[in-house]
Amino acid sequence: MLDILLTGVGGQGTVLAAKILAQAAWAKGWHVRTAETIGMAQRGGSVVSHVRMGDRGEEVYAPLLGRSSADLIVAFEPAEAARVLPYLAADGMLVTAQTSVQPVTAALSKRSYDGREVLSRLSEAFSKAPERLMIVDDRSLLQMVGSRKALNTVLLSAAMCRSSLPLSLDDLKRAIEVCVKPRFVQMNLNAVDAVAETLRKSC
Numbered sequence: 589m590l591d592i593l594l595t596g597v598g599g600q601g602t603v604l605a606a607k608i609l610a611q612a613a614w615a616k617g618w619h620v621r622t623a624e625t626i627g628m629a630q631r632g633g634s635v636v637s638h639v640r641m642g643d644r645g646e647e648v649y650a651p652l653l654g655r656s657s658a659d660l661i662v663a664f665e666p667a668e669a670a671r672v673l674p675y676l677a678a679d680g681m682l683v684t685a686q687t688s689v690q691p692v693t694a695a696l697s698k699r700s701y702d703g704r705e706v707l708s709r710l711s712e713a714f715s716k717a718p719e720r721l722m723i724v725d726d727r728s729l730l731q732m733v734g735s736r737k738a739l740n741t742v743l744l745s746a747a748m749c750r751s752s753l754p755l756s757l758d759d760l761k762r763a764i765e766v767c768v769k770p771r772f773v774q775m776n777l778n779a780v781d782a783v784a785e786t787l788r789k790s791c
Contacts, residue, residue, distance in 0.1 A: 589640065589641070589642055589643070589644070589646050589648070590640070590641040590643050590659050590660075590753070590754075591638075591639075591640050591653045591657050591658050591659050591660075591677075592609060592638075592639040592640075592641070592658065592659065592660045592661075592662070592753075593636065593637070593638060593639075593653055593658045593660070593661045593662070593672055593675050593676075594606050594609075594636070594637040594639065594661075594662045594663075594664075595634065595635065595636045595637070595661065595662075595663050595664065595665075595668040595669065595671065595672045596634075596635055596663065596664025596665050596668055597633065597634060597635060597664070597665055597668065597689050598626075598633055598635055600635070600664040600665070600689075600739055600740065601664070601737070601739060601740035602624075602635040602636075602637050602664060602740065603624055603626075603635065603637055604740055604767065604768070605637065605662070605740035605741075605743070605744055606622050606624070606637035606638075606639050607622070607767050608740070608741075608744065608760065608763045608764060608767045608768075609622075609639045609641075609744065609755075609763070610622045610639055610641075611763040611766050611767050612755050612759045612760055612762070612763035613639075613641040613643070613755070615759065615762060615763065615766075616643075616755075616759065618641050618642050618643050618645075619641075619642040619646065619647045619648045620639065620640065620641045620642070620648060621639075621640050621648045621649075621650070621651035622637065622638060622639050622640075622651055623637070623638045623651035623652055624636065624637045624638070625638075634668060634671065636672060638651055638652050638653050640653065643754055653675055654675075655674050655675055656674070656675070656676070656677055656678065657675065657677055658672075658675045658676050658677055658680050659677055659679075659680050659681070659752075659753075660680060660681050660682075660683070660747060660751050660753060661673075661675065661676050661680065661681070661682045661683070661684075662683045662684075662743050662744065662747050663682065663683070663684040663685065663743075664684075664685050664739060664740070664743060665684075665685060665687075665688060665689045665703070666684055666685070666686070666688050666703040666706040666707050666710070667688065667689075667701070667703065667706050669682060669684040669706070669710060670706050670709065670710060673710075673713070679720070680720065681719075681720045681721070681722070681747075681750070681751045681752075682710070682714070682720065682721050682722070683722045683724060683743060683746055683747045683750070683751065684707075684710065684721075684722070684723055684724065685724055685726040685739065685743060686703070686707065686723050686724060686725050686726055686727065687703070687726050687727050688701060688702050688703025688704075688706070707723060710723075711723075722746060722747075722750050722751075724742065724743060724746045726739055726742055726743070729742045729779070729782055729783060729786060730742060730779075732782045732786075733775065733778055733779045733782055734775070735775055737772065737775070738775055738776055738778075738779035741760075741764065741776040741779040741780060742779050742782070742783055744760060745757060745760060745779065745780045745783035745784065746783055746787065748760060749783065749784070749787045750787065757780055757784055760780055761777055761780055764776045764777060764780070765777075
């Protein structure tokens with residue numbers, strides 16, 4: 589059984605990323621269940637998607653992950669990564685975007701938020717097992733692709749390159765072709781290739 593948690597803020601493509609992962613698993617004949625917990629997503633609130641895969645032939649009965657059970661967390665924003673960290677299993681991996689999203693509360697506060705302090709704290713938390721944390725330079729990768737709309741694909745590709753997730757980039761591409769609107773398919777396929785080229789030693 590594989591338990592995966594995806595988290596971000598409204599509009600970042602978290603739910604679509606979960607659908608792509610589920611499609612990739614289903615295409616391999618695995619039983620899979622997904623669920624979302626969404627809080628004021630349209631206003632930039634937190635979005636958390638749960639994906640559970642029976643990669644060894646198991647049937648998945650419940651869609652929601654429990655605490656300390658996620659084999660992989662993919663975070664689209666640093667603060668959201670920190671928020672769901674209690675869900676990570678003892679040997680699980682966290683993949684997070686480097687770029688922060690300014691929340692409404694920070695805009696109203698005198699103290700600015702840019703995510704660097706959160707990333708520093710995450711690095712400290714994983715100091716004894718740095719291989720379990722991957723901070724993705726999403727800004728550079730998305731500049732190569734030409735659109736921030738491919739953030740979800742960039743992060744999924746990075747996770748497949750560096751984690752033990754038994755899905756390939758080809759599996760991801762086939763799922764993208766099924767789940768993504770036709771006019772955005774090529775852009776997302778290009779994003780997969782951009783990540784593969786950048787991280788080619790581990791893909």
